[in-house]
Amino acid sequence: xGKNLLIAQSGGPTSVINASLxxxxxxxxxxxxxxxxxxxxxxxxxxxxDRLIHINDYFKTEEDFERLKKTxxxxxxxxxxxxxKEPDAKxxxxxxxxxxxxxxxxxxxxxxxxxxxxxxxxxxxxxxGLDVRCIGIPKTIDNDLAITDHTPGFGSAAKYVAQSxxxxxxxxxxxxxxxxxxxxIMGRNAGWLTAASVLARRCNCGAPHLIYLPEVxxxxxxFIDDIEKLSKKVKTIIIACSEGIKFESGDYVSAAxxxxxxxxxxxxxxxxxxFLESIVKEKFGFKTRAIEFSLLQRAAAHIxxxxxxxxxxxxxEKAIEFALSGLTRKMVCMKRVSNNPYTIEYYPEDVSKIxxxxxxxxxxxxxxxxxxxxxxxxxxxxxxxxxxxxxCMPEYFYFSKENIIDCNNL
Amino acid sequence: xGKNLLIAQSGGPTSVINASLxxxxxxxxxxxxxxxxxxxxxxxxxxxxDRLIHINDYFKTEEDFERLKKTxxxxxxxxxxxxxKEPDAKxxxxxxxxxxxxxxxxxxxxxxxxxxxxxxxxxxxxxxGLDVRCIGIPKTIDNDLAITDHTPGFGSAAKYVAQSxxxxxxxxxxxxxxxxxxxxIMGRNAGWLTAASVLARRCNCGAPHLIYLPEVxxxxxxFIDDIEKLSKKVKTIIIACSEGIKFESGDYVSAAxxxxxxxxxxxxxxxxxxFLESIVKEKFGFKTRAIEFSLLQRAAAHIxxxxxxxxxxxxxEKAIEFALSGLTRKMVCMKRVSNNPYTIEYYPEDVSKIxxxxxxxxxxxxxxxxxxxxxxxxxxxxxxxxxxxxxCMPEYFYFSKENIIDCNNL
Numbered sequence: 001x002g003k004n005l006l007i008a009q010s011g012g013p014t015s016v017i018n019a020s021l022x023x024x025x026x027x028x029x030x031x032x033x034x035x036x037x038x039x040x041x042x043x044x045x046x047x048x049x050d051r052l053i054h055i056n057d058y059f060k061t062e063e064d065f066e067r068l069k070k071t072x073x074x075x076x077x078x079x080x081x082x083x084x085k086e087p088d089a090k091x092x093x094x095x096x097x098x099x100x101x102x103x104x105x106x107x108x109x110x111x112x113x114x115x116x117x118x119x120x121x122x123x124x125x126x127x128x129g130l131d132v133r134c135i136g137i138p139k140t141i142d143n144d145l146a147i148t149d150h151t152p153g154f155g156s157a158a159k160y161v162a163q164s165x166x167x168x169x170x171x172x173x174x175x176x177x178x179x180x181x182x183x184x185i186m187g188r189n190a191g192w193l194t195a196a197s198v199l200a201r202r203c204n205c206g207a208p209h210l211i212y213l214p215e216v217x218x219x220x221x222x223f224i225d226d227i228e229k230l231s232k233k234v235k236t237i238i239i240a241c242s243e244g245i246k247f248e249s250g251d252y253v254s255a256a257x258x259x260x261x262x263x264x265x266x267x268x269x270x271x272x273x274x275f276l277e278s279i280v281k282e283k284f285g286f287k288t289r290a291i292e293f294s295l296l297q298r299a300a301a302h303i304x305x306x307x308x309x310x311x312x313x314x315x316x317e318k319a320i321e322f323a324l325s326g327l328t329r330k331m332v333c334m335k336r337v338s339n340n341p342y343t344i345e346y347y348p349e350d351v352s353k354i355x356x357x358x359x360x361x362x363x364x365x366x367x368x369x370x371x372x373x374x375x376x377x378x379x380x381x382x383x384x385x386x387x388x389x390x391x392c393m394p395e396y397f398y399f400s401k402e403n404i405i406d407c408n409n410l
Numbered sequence: 411x412g413k414n415l416l417i418a419q420s421g422g423p424t425s426v427i428n429a430s431l432x433x434x435x436x437x438x439x440x441x442x443x444x445x446x447x448x449x450x451x452x453x454x455x456x457x458x459x460d461r462l463i464h465i466n467d468y469f470k471t472e473e474d475f476e477r478l479k480k481t482x483x484x485x486x487x488x489x490x491x492x493x494x495k496e497p498d499a500k501x502x503x504x505x506x507x508x509x510x511x512x513x514x515x516x517x518x519x520x521x522x523x524x525x526x527x528x529x530x531x532x533x534x535x536x537x538x539g540l541d542v543r544c545i546g547i548p549k550t551i552d553n554d555l556a557i558t559d560h561t562p563g564f565g566s567a568a569k570y571v572a573q574s575x576x577x578x579x580x581x582x583x584x585x586x587x588x589x590x591x592x593x594x595i596m597g598r599n600a601g602w603l604t605a606a607s608v609l610a611r612r613c614n615c616g617a618p619h620l621i622y623l624p625e626v627x628x629x630x631x632x633f634i635d636d637i638e639k640l641s642k643k644v645k646t647i648i649i650a651c652s653e654g655i656k657f658e659s660g661d662y663v664s665a666a667x668x669x670x671x672x673x674x675x676x677x678x679x680x681x682x683x684x685f686l687e688s689i690v691k692e693k694f695g696f697k698t699r700a701i702e703f704s705l706l707q708r709a710a711a712h713i714x715x716x717x718x719x720x721x722x723x724x725x726x727e728k729a730i731e732f733a734l735s736g737l738t739r740k741m742v743c744m745k746r747v748s749n750n751p752y753t754i755e756y757y758p759e760d761v762s763k764i765x766x767x768x769x770x771x772x773x774x775x776x777x778x779x780x781x782x783x784x785x786x787x788x789x790x791x792x793x794x795x796x797x798x799x800x801x802c803m804p805e806y807f808y809f810s811k812e813n814i815i816d817c818n819n820l
Contacts, residue, residue: 013581018807041811042586050817053809068807073580075809080585100820167709170483171423175490176452181705294701295591299577301804303712394711397428397478399463399485401451407460410510 003104003131004036005320007055009139010043010110010117011080013073014153015160015301016312017139020109021075022068023316024137025059028105033324038101043079043110044117047094052101069309072301082113083120091124098125098132105133105323109316111140111151115331116355122329133323136331136351137315141298143192146357147349148333152315153298155308155384158196160300161185161293162385165200165238168291169207170396173236179287180227180237180280184273186297188244189214190360193297195373196381197240203396207238214244215361216370218253223276224283226371231284243272305385311344318346342383413514413541414446415730417465419549420453420520420527421490423483424563425570425711426722427549430519431485432478433726434547435469438515443734448511453489453520454527457504462511479719482711492523493530501534508535508542515543515733519726521550521561525741526765532739543733546741546761547725551708553602556767557759558743562725563708565718565794568606570710571595571703572795575610575648578701579617580806583646589697590637590647590690594683596707598654599624600770603707605783606791607650613806617648624654625771626780628663633686634693636781641694653682715795721754728756752793 005028009017028034037055040046058064068075083090098106106125108118115136122134138145141157165183172181185194191213200207210226212218230237245253254272273290280288315332322330330348337343365377415438419427438444447465450456468474478485493500508516516535518528525546532544548555551567575593582591595604601623610617620636622628640647655663664682683700690698725742732740740758747753775787 013584015577038815039809041809041814042584045586050814051811052815052817053811053813054815055809058807058809064807067805070804071580071806071808072577074584075807077586077811078584097817100817163712164706164710167425167482167711168705170481170711171705171709174423174452174484174488176455176487289704291704291706292701294699295578295581296574296701296706299581300574301577301580302573394480395477396481397468397474397485398481399449399451399465399468401461401463401487403463404451404460405448405462405464405511407462407507407510 002033002035004038004102005034005105005107006038006040006047006098006101006103007107008040008043008046008109009074009076009078010108010114011078011140012111012298013078014139014141014298015072015156015304016152016309017073017109018071018075019069019309019312020137020139020152020316022065023313024107024319025055026065027317027320029056029059031320031324034105034320038103039076042077044081044083044094045079047097048090050097069313070301072299080113083117087124094121095125095128095130098130103132105320107135107137107319107323109137109139111142112145112354112356112358115351118331119329119351119355122351133326133328135319135323135327136354137319138331139312141193142187142190144190144358144360146354146359149336149344150334150384152308152312154192155305156300156303157193157297158199158381158385159305160297160303161193161196162199163303164293165197165208165240166203166205166396169200169205169236169238172238177287178231178235180239180284182239182241182273182276182288182290183208184241184243184290184292186293187214187242189358191215191242192361194240194242195361195377196385198373198378199381199385203394205396206234208240209234209237210239210371211373212239212241212245212371213361213366214242214246215363216366217248218245219248220279223279227280227284231286239276241272241276245272306387307384314346322348339379339383412443412445414448414512415444415515415517416448416450416457416508416511416513417517418450418453418456418519419484419486419488420518420524421488421550422521422708423488424549424551424708425482425566425714426562426719427483427519428481428485429479429719429722430547430549430562430726432475433723434517434729435465436475437727437730439466439469441730441734444515444730448513449486452487454491454493454504455489457507458500460507479723480711482709490523493527497534504531505535505538505540508540513542515730517545517547517729517733519547519549521552522555522764522766522768525555525761528741529739529761529765532761543736543738545729545733545737546764547729548741549722551603552597552600554600554768554770556764556769559746559754560744560794562718562722564602565715566710566713567603567707568609568791568795569715570707570713571603571606572609573713574703575607575617575650576613576615576806579610579615579646579648582648587697588641588645590649590694592649592651592683592686592698592700593618594651594653594700594702596703597624597652599768601625601652602771604650604652605771605787606795608783608788609791609795613804614808615806616644618650619644619647620649620781621783622649622651622655622781623771623776624652624656625773626776627658628655629658630689633689637690637694641696649686651682651686655682716797717794724756732758749789749793
């Protein structure tokens with residue numbers, strides 16, 4: 001009789017984290033070495049609180065996997081639980097359950113905080129002489145995991161952001177008066193998702209006209225100046241800004257407004273867009289509106305990136321493959337072999353190199369003025385958001401507003 | 411030589427108002443009686459300010475129409491312009507342009523304010539002996555036009571709302587703690603779009619759990635009581651609320667926070683969701699989040715309802731047909747002949763009966779407690795939001811969280 005698998009999901013939802021779960025379950029079901037599959041409800045908390053379920057029986061047909069792949073967020077629930085640095089009673093409880101359930105494989109789908117959990121548990125199991133192979137499966141809409149080319153979850157959120165900005169631009173441009181619309185996009189310290197707004201330009205709308213990222217210090221004066229200059233050429237200004245933009249001092253732009261903290265000690269951000277809205281209204285008097293994509297950007301399964309779904313699924317499969325080959329304390333990483341044709345290789349990387357690290361946008365992928373991204377970013381983004389070939393964004397219809405009829409000389 | 415057509419769009423955008431424009435242009439291009447097609451930029455303001463363009467040349471192939479159908483918002487731009495009750499210099503200017511351009515047909519795509527414009531102009535042209543056949547083409551995400559079964563634009567916005575609420579429910583339910591998420595939906599005095607949130611239940615998520623509409627007075631105490639009761643059964647509470655909910659006094663719930671007015675004298679609403687969020691946080695201490703769909707709900711062309719797009723297009727075609735048959739001062743109305751199979755008939759109705767009127771939800775389509783809608787509403791909504799047959803909302807995957815393994819007795 002083989003050993004059993006324990007799998008869980010952690011951190012913030014994405015629209016494809018269930019695709020990774022489906023991939024891992026499918027590979028486990030198909031393997032001869034793995035016997036039972038246990039799911040832990042609400043991440044590691046489920047193990048600590050004895051909230052585990054049998055998973056195998058849910059998957060009778062191919063359709064069951066397909067349904068899980070298309071369901072956004074996390075079917076097993078999530079937690080934001082951080083293990084203490086030194087092993088304590090929680091570690092013992094986890095090891096106890098691992099032994100009772102004859103677990104030989106532990107898979108954790110999550111971001112950099114979750115990879116810290118994988119790293120700590122793998123080290124602890126090793127120290128205790130428990131043969132439990134621990135593999136991390138990457139996910140985050142933030143795309144901020146170190147080493148891997150990109151992370152599952154990012155491509156779909158990026159697609160939603162780009163599409164929605166193109167649509168909002170159409171909406172905001174209907175009136176014959178100057179306006180500024182500010183889209184606030186998730187991303188605490190890394191601006192990848194905000195940068196993906198650049199893909200809205202594929203439908204020739206020109207939007208977003210300004211992109212503000214956490215990687216570049218935000219300056220109040222520079223912001224005013226950017227809008228001042230732009231407003232001479234563009235009537236409908238669309239701004240993409242990250243929730244996490246900071247002043248040169250390092251303070252979040254939104255920090256003065258909200259200083260509560262989440263359970264990892266990160267500042268909870270809200271109101272960056274609203275804050276910029278108030279500046280624009282005060283300085284220019286333009287019609288100004290801030291829109292926060294909020295949960296919509298990470299839950300929008302109806303506009304999943306096909307590439308993203310498939311990669312998420314494969315990451316799940318690879319995790320099982322790596323564990324079965326004897327590896328532990330690894331995360332499934334992606335390496336981009338080629339952009340044309342778009343080709344990805346999957347390989348195991350030491351999870352300790354990824355745990356708690358954050359990958360930011362290279363400065364050279366941001367323009368000199370710090371309010372836009374470069375062509376390198378567009379080339380990086382395109383294949384993971386849209387299919388390599390064929391239509392990406394819909395091509396919108398525009399009337400030229402230049403050829404006005406001279407009614408007085410008819 | 412035939413007479414010419416003048417067409418314009420007015421009011422707030424929808425994702426299918428361009429489909430109506432495409433339908434009217436196509437019918438006009440194909441007719442022998444209509445010669446040139448003129449578009450007025452930014453609604454009636456374009457006529458008054460001499461901002462007109464030739465349209466015919468933009469449409470060479472079927473694809474051009476398809477592209478316009480898929481472009482959200484208003485390709486000709488919009489305005490919120492209200493003609494004075496008694497004819498003045500603006501009326502004269504419009505009549506002057508009508509004569510200069512040999513206009514025999516005037517089509518205005520819009521909501522109830524726009525139908526007022528059609529009504530006034532048709533009466534004025536008649537009084538001046540000008541043979542200009544004026545037809546209104548309905549559009550509004552609010553679905554609040556009188557007489558017509560429903561309005562183009564509503565079905566697509568409703569689909570976005572229902573889909574997004576199901577997705578947000580998946581996202582909000584990941585943590586093992588009670589939470590309340592409030593979705594603020596457009597609709598000043600009629601709650602149709604908010605009511606459409608009920609279709610999210612098609613994916614078996616149970617959300618939204620409470621629906622608050624402008625048609626029922628909002629009570630602070632009742633609201634607290636509703637959540638109190640619900641929180642005993644449901645961990646992840648999803649609330650759909652209209653921006654326009656009012657206290658029994660008739661004051662908008664958000665009115666105390668924002669008392670500016672738009673150019674029609676309507677109160678500009680914002681913050682209804684944020685206001686309810688503050689109540690829930692204060693009374694229950696639950697994790698609470700308000701999300702405003704904002705422009706996204708009316709711009710989301712990527713999730714257009716197919717039925718809606720086709721009906722919008724047909725309304726445009728019918729307007730030309732009615733005008734060519736000699737009618738004027740009419741709006742294209744839809745009559746539902748049957749729900750199964752879903753069948754609609756188009757007919758002309760006096761625009762004066764629709765101008766400035768508002769159709770609200772019948773009280774019997776709202777449950778007695780005033781916090782949900784009835785099965786009649788669901789039957790009314792379904793065929794105009796989703797296709798009659800086949801899958802509507804995706805069927806999401808759920809693990810049962812009841813069958814917890816008893817780890818202590820292994």
